[in-house]
Amino acid sequence: MGRAPCCDKAKVKRGPWSPEEDETLKSYVQEYGTGGNWIALPHKAGLKRCGKSCRLRWLNYLRPHIKHGGFTEEEDNIIISLYATIGSRWSTIASNLSGRTDNDVKNYWNTKLKKKLFGSGGSSKNHLSITKTHNHVGINYAPNSNPRSNIPIHDSSSNSPTYTPSFPIDDDQLHFPSSSTFPTQNALLKSFPHVSHNLTTSDNSSHSHPVLHQSQFSPPAHWRQATAGSSSQEAFRTISRSLLPPSSHAGYHKNNYQQFSSVEDDVLLEDFAFNFAYDHHGNFDFCSQDEVSDYCLGDGQDEIKSQGLCQSVANLY
DNA sequence: AAGCGCCTCAACCGCAAGAAG
DNA sequence: ACTTCTTGCGGTTGAGGCGCT
Structure with missing residues (x-):
């Protein structure tokens, strides 16, 4: 019954x-x-x-201030990046788009954006690809590896210790479009000027791009104290969340991350840390989560608060 | 002009989670 | 602790619009 x-x-x-x-x-x-x-x-x-x-x-x-149709490229980017990060959680994605409803975003994705991204296949120049394996579709962030899969992400809505976005699509090999859709290194550096000041050129790397050296960062005493006995990931989550206001579903404003649940905060924070450690475009060889936390607690604190974490995550792609 | 097929999107469905009793 | 009620959500449907033949 x-x-x-x-x-x-x-x-x-x-x-x-x-x-x-x-x-x-x-x-x-x-x-x-x-x-x-x-x-x-x-x-x-x-x-x-x-x-x-x-x-x-x-x-x-x-409801007042609802927008219909006419999605901008910026909105496309946000939808794409959040879909890759958290999957089909339309209400969460919509909460990052001013005046958009979950239904609108869902319809837009299903009828237009998905076709725009996948309809005509991809090219070998793509930075981001999606590969179907068994019941899930994995996201490949770089030509040779998917380092995200090594980072466990806590999501209490799932029994799985790792987060794997699922795409309801059938093609065996699908691709996101290339850099025209995804902002480049500049977006990353713009969000974290503190880091750009500490970039040097790698001597022994096979790449010719800047490398961020761990030695350039010295974790502050209060950070070392707070993280004693915890894994860096646990500590990062704890410390970073201490910067955030209490979660609630009250807000609908863009860049206002108060509307996220604690689980969503976790996912975004993990993704935030991950992406900082590994840029899709290979612009950084190494940057630990502790360094991200260092930045969150130090020079970047005000900026993170003023920009909104979710927007920073969107900018990373 | 009529018929057909495709597309869009508003609306519905059913489930899960949380609140209330 | 349990049941019932309500809300919120993602998936799905189908009416109507549109373009093509």
Whole structure:
């Protein structure tokens, strides 16, 4: 026996909303609010609609400052990078896009963005590729390896100790577009000017790009004290989260990471640390999570707070 | 103009999680 | 601790629009 329906389907109207219904719902919510009970709202407002339908209509269409269509390239980049980071968590992705709803982002991804990315295959110049293996689709960040797979990411919503984004696609080999879509090293350095000042050229590397040397960083005493007895990853998570305001779902503003849950904070922080340690474009050979934490606690603290962590994560791609 | 197929996106469905009792 | 209720979410559907023949 299945779950009882939330309302009597024989007594409620279904299908597209009329302008009159929209106006009724909009004026009621604006005057009285939702009252914290969507189920009771349609009756109070005089609507012959299911509460869930009212909630959906309000959130996806009637709510103020909603934008429809016309996604910008910047929004594309954010969606792509967050999808690669956290998968199909549309509400989380939408919360990083001002005025966008999860439904809009989901539709946009399924009908346009996915085709834009995968429709015509990829080229050998791509920096980011997706390879299907068994039940999951792995993301390859560099030509030779996927170092992310070595970094366990805590996600209490899953029993798995590692986070593997899944893509509902069938091709065996798929590719993200190249650097035209993903910001380059400049975006990274712009976010972390502290680091760019400490770059030197590697002498023994086969690459000709700058290398960040661990010796250039000296963890502060309070950091060493705080991390005693913990793995650097645990410590990084703990210390970094201490910089964040309490999580809540209250906000919808771009760059405001207060809307993330603690689990999402963890995922973003891990990804933040990972990407700092390993740039997709191979611009850094080494930068430990401790160094990221050092920066988070030191010179970068104000910047991270002012920019918003999620935007920093988006900028990394 | 009619028919057809594809695309878009608003709306629905069912499940999971959390809150309330 | 358990049950019930409500919300929030991601996946899916299908009506209507559009372009092509």
